[in-house]
Amino acid sequence: MFYTDNKLQYPVRVDAPNPLFARALQQAIGGVEGEIRVAMQYFFQACGARGNPKFRDMLMNTAAEELGHIEMLATAVALNLEGAPLSLQEEAAKDSAVNAIMGGLNLKNLLSSGLSAMPVDSDGVPFDMSHIYASGNIAADMTANIAAESTGRTLAVRLYNMTDDAGMKDMLQYLIARDTMHQNQWMAALEELGGATGAFPIPNSHPQSEEKAEFSYAYLGFQADGSEPAEGRWSQGASIDGKGEFTIQPMAPLGQVPDLGKAKPKSGAQSEQM
Amino acid sequence: MFYTDNKLQYPVRVDAPNPLFARALQQAIGGVEGEIRVAMQYFFQACGARGNPKFRDMLMNTAAEELGHIEMLATAVALNLEGAPLSLQEEAAKDSAVNAIMGGLNLKNLLSSGLSAMPVDSDGVPFDMSHIYASGNIAADMTANIAAESTGRTLAVRLYNMTDDAGMKDMLQYLIARDTMHQNQWMAALEELGGATGAFPIPNSHPQSEEKAEFSYAYLGFQADGSEPAEGRWSQGASIDGKGEFTIQPMAPLGQVPDLGKAKPKSGAQSEQM
């Protein structure tokens, strides 16, 4: 169950409203690296968490935090849209600066939401909830979260580098710090689940005796000339999960020429296929 | 540049065609955990890789492998669709078994593709390329790949557990082994990039002096009663990136009551908002 108050988690201040920066901030709301994504991802992972309840509690606790981040960013978007032009006067048609601002907006922020934030990314594409990764495997979920916070902090840093507005920089310093914590938080949870050698390969409940062992730690090459592919840590030494030894080998086809045979009568194919 | 031959990477054999299993296999083609996703993700990461070229080469090499996996699975889907009913004869209307099979299909596998595979998931939803995570940050990309292969192997294991078909089990044992390798491969690449203490927080090029340090390693609580949230490895001890110490603290609002003020004239709001 959720509760709210009427305050922001951290101060949101915009010194010089910039409609183009509002558009950029939309990526942090409705982009695939954004806050709707992490809020809903942790929420659904919590709802599906089986086993030790502390993971469920932690996930839902941080979901609540992320909901507050959406609220902060939505406020920042609206404040940055202050001063956006509402009309294309004839004189403006000659004024490239005004047109550049208008043309540089997500027009939906003006036409659909009346100078407010929307659950869309920086190019106006709505967020699609298929990006909520909640697998029912708690370790797989943690890897998805590390990935989400890695791209999330990368995005926040890009936004930070894009603006000179002191208020916005302050807010982003907070969000970047939280992304630092969350990267560590999910790595810590993964460590608690056994870390590289205990949790991997995910799912660790599947017996490795039931996989084709000769391919489990081989870096296969698909170079057209049959040469070995580029070497690296991944082609030699102990595997990271501690359960094998990396090898390297060019791959050749082991399977047949696929042949589906003729089309079935009444299946809508051409006569020549039957 | 890409090349092909006319053979499959690994043998694909279906002993007892099962249209419902064909539907399940679609998830491994067009699901967010599927092979189109990893093939295209590694492809686009390769195309955008800056810095040491060995990462580009490795990514593109494995992209080629994954394209072959799509081909294998597409063949498996078509072979499993053999024997799917094409009609709802009146007698069948009374035969719940036939109806159960027909109703249990992705009907598009019959109506749109004529008993062949499609780039859709197990519920017929087309794959959406927004799931291709290629961030321009090579370490963030590796975390996305670990996540993709974690859910990928989880999916392959679920498919493996779902079927008793010896041919399908053999094919899945190969794919599960490859997922084991790929989880290790991306972890190895991350290790080469510095591992937990060198690569994190991602992006490591951003000076941590420019984040709000007091929030960088704090596990914040958002419990309605102000209590501390569930403890774990994430609330105490050294942070995983080795750059801080975890703490735990309930959070209170630091920000203002948000106030956007009145709506602008001619902005399409109600008069009462102005």
Added chain:
Amino acid sequence: MFYTDNKLQYPVRVDAPNPLFARALQQAIGGVEGEIRVAMQYFFQACGARGNPKFRDMLMNTAAEELGHIEMLATAVALNLEGAPLSLQEEAAKDSAVNAIMGGLNLKNLLSSGLSAMPVDSDGVPFDMSHIYASGNIAADMTANIAAESTGRTLAVRLYNMTDDAGMKDMLQYLIARDTMHQNQWMAALEELGGATGAFPIPNSHPQSEEKAEFSYAYLGFQADGSEPAEGRWSQGASIDGKGEFTIQPMAPLGQVPDLGKAKPKSGAQSEQM
């Protein structure tokens, strides 16, 4: 800012788990009439609310309530998925009942989320955040909310009629009651904004002197034979907004034959179009 506790807003009990009902319940989570939609809609409307702050506060307060409804339903989905088959044994291939259950599932609930809820509808289609209507016009938002709760209660009633499970019926009686309240809540807010004669036509800030008055209250007919269309309250009497009188009239084209002229050189058209 948001908070959570570890309890459900209302008891969720499933007496006889039914995987097909789990699928149906997904519509109330990720369908366009579902709880993600209302939670996020009220949330974004709150974030963009200008004018009297009591609307913002009310919207965010009820957004918090709806988040708890998602949590309840996600729990109900997972509990109903208990007992779903995980495999298609050969014997099951002959057992239409098992196949019917497996085929009747959203397979993603098994393959992607491991018997947990997902932010998808009852046919496995992910929720798309373009359904979050937050217009920046507070009265338009209230009409969107009345609509959302009308289809929401209709859905809840259909789910209620579909099940005989006492636990599920109890939970749905609560949710149906809340939909009753919320229909009334948004109608009450609209009344406070002036009701039919004060708030309409929305936006009421636009001077009606700047619309083509002869078409503002005319029920136009588009019958192929030029006859008058079906009459009703909408074709006679005072208009509901109290600002006009309904009339009825067949419509004839007032505009020109559209003619875009020739294609521009170098615009990629055929030579014949230039």
Added chain:
Amino acid sequence: MFYTDNKLQYPVRVDAPNPLFARALQQAIGGVEGEIRVAMQYFFQACGARGNPKFRDMLMNTAAEELGHIEMLATAVALNLEGAPLSLQEEAAKDSAVNAIMGGLNLKNLLSSGLSAMPVDSDGVPFDMSHIYASGNIAADMTANIAAESTGRTLAVRLYNMTDDAGMKDMLQYLIARDTMHQNQWMAALEELGGATGAFPIPNSHPQSEEKAEFSYAYLGFQADGSEPAEGRWSQGASIDGKGEFTIQPMAPLGQVPDLGKAKPKSGAQSEQM
């Protein structure tokens, strides 16, 4: 069955083509508030209308009108795209005005459709037919239509305020008038269906005795400090549907701590979850 002639419903004239305004107009075609939406929504509602046939007839009649609106707007988009630049000459690279126009376009209007309209919104996002609300409940449909026309008129007013082109303003005055009518039309239909006290709560066929009455007219509070939420018409007095009395009360969790127990063997979870 549908018919057409070769004329526009109302004159479409563009005095000074403006490619950026073309982009804005796309919202009125393919935006969620746009004309494809209402045309198809009324069309599908008509096709599914059960009960008194006059509703079906009215809905289909107005669907025909809206199809003509799409045609008008598509013509307006194409006419506004006249004069859009087709090339980024080197000299233009230095000319910010040209670049601003090119960059401010939906590039698809140039690259995909050759300076013509598309079924996309003002940011180039294609219309998604999930926005066609046709519930099978005639009163719920009317509320969806009031909402659609409320955001539709808001959008048309914003477009009207954005342009100074006399031709475009004239066309929009017509469309705004039609939106005024249609808001009234659907409210009139709702009145004919019983109005607030007869049609609500929707669906009115569900016996209110089968909902949890103590929650049917209570404005519940989800304030973190347990205080009462903001008061309004929605927290006191008779309910709008005339069937209850509004109350206000802070909410506490009535349900359990959710517990899904352990993961099932072979369900793809980690061993630690079992």
Added chain:
Amino acid sequence: MFYTDNKLQYPVRVDAPNPLFARALQQAIGGVEGEIRVAMQYFFQACGARGNPKFRDMLMNTAAEELGHIEMLATAVALNLEGAPLSLQEEAAKDSAVNAIMGGLNLKNLLSSGLSAMPVDSDGVPFDMSHIYASGNIAADMTANIAAESTGRTLAVRLYNMTDDAGMKDMLQYLIARDTMHQNQWMAALEELGGATGAFPIPNSHPQSEEKAEFSYAYLGFQADGSEPAEGRWSQGASIDGKGEFTIQPMAPLGQVPDLGKAKPKSGAQSEQM
């Protein structure tokens, strides 16, 4: 401008309602091969047609026809949904036939639309208007239409073969005939535009002197072993457009190893990439 009457273009009769066939028919409404697609595709092509107005008129005329086909199919879906079960009674839980029917439905046809048609495909996926191909090139549009009607007739034939219902077979015989005509209609239009040798390569306005002539009629091979690919009409003889001679040749890379160099400072990359 569009008009309607209250009758169907062709009789729609369902002798034995079959909810699973209703689901299949949805593909012909909201599938990518369906009637919404062709109706809207011809509509938008008409709206963007430049040059000889007879093409615009023809396109819009046939768009009107296709709107009537949607109406017919929507009626057929609703009639087939008659008799669909609305509840999962406990006794039904034991009755696999009822469950098979319920599980085989698009549940949205029950839960969202109340036993009526929706603009979704046979797996419940909503139609996405990005499938409206209207290129501004009239010959390219004709090829898109031939393709649409080819898959359209294939779908109609599959539906025809699926059912034994005399009413449905009669309706589909009409729709199949119309698809026959429309395939011919668009081929005839293409012939009028010059046919294979006059209209191709599309766009014919682009001077072929400005393409790399040595690659314009070469069937290039991408076989891993450097062998020639499978021969056919496409590898020898005059080209179909009459402007070249087909050749066949294995391809080797002509371009460089791509190298994007180092990442820019402050671009969010890892330090190691800079």
Added chain:
Amino acid sequence: MFYTDNKLQYPVRVDAPNPLFARALQQAIGGVEGEIRVAMQYFFQACGARGNPKFRDMLMNTAAEELGHIEMLATAVALNLEGAPLSLQEEAAKDSAVNAIMGGLNLKNLLSSGLSAMPVDSDGVPFDMSHIYASGNIAADMTANIAAESTGRTLAVRLYNMTDDAGMKDMLQYLIARDTMHQNQWMAALEELGGATGAFPIPNSHPQSEEKAEFSYAYLGFQADGSEPAEGRWSQGASIDGKGEFTIQPMAPLGQVPDLGKAKPKSGAQSEQM
């Protein structure tokens, strides 16, 4: 099975990086006319090809070619993004040129991918794999491919006309040539399948005796005044498939007034509908 090397199929050179042209090139990657589409379309058509295996081989061979085109274009996008601004300095706020460039970008190319290509179109909309037409009917597939290459070459020509960069023009001359070949290739394949008179109407396996012959070659009119629609090659002479004679006739409704009757009890409708 697929292979790669580390070189580009054709040289990619950008003389003067232009971020706006990078955005335009995205359409050729992730637009519906782009290279992901053709690569994946030929790939899936190959995987589902039944009958003569030479079609499968040819399709997969050309799929490999198109994968190389994506790689070329992704390189071109990244090279054109060189020099894109990363920040909105205060001074830049006054500099409309910088703002015009920033505002004219797909911001995701900066914020999500760090100045690299993405699988999105020129307005930032991700590619949706529902555009992969693979019907199981080989002739229908060929028509889809002719259509894809027709819009593909049209797009390439528009890009060619948009740029003055010698490197980009050279690359596009190659791609335009390949589109010329591919249009011819698929027409040649269609010829081998029987051409207009042998392959059409598609599917040619369906007996035309089972369609309503009187409508198979009639150009029906849907003009509101009952007049004949615009004449053309499609209204007279032998049909293109050689199996009929075109006629022309205004259409009148042959079907009934649709009537779904009353809503079922417990179906969620209003009482008035029952």
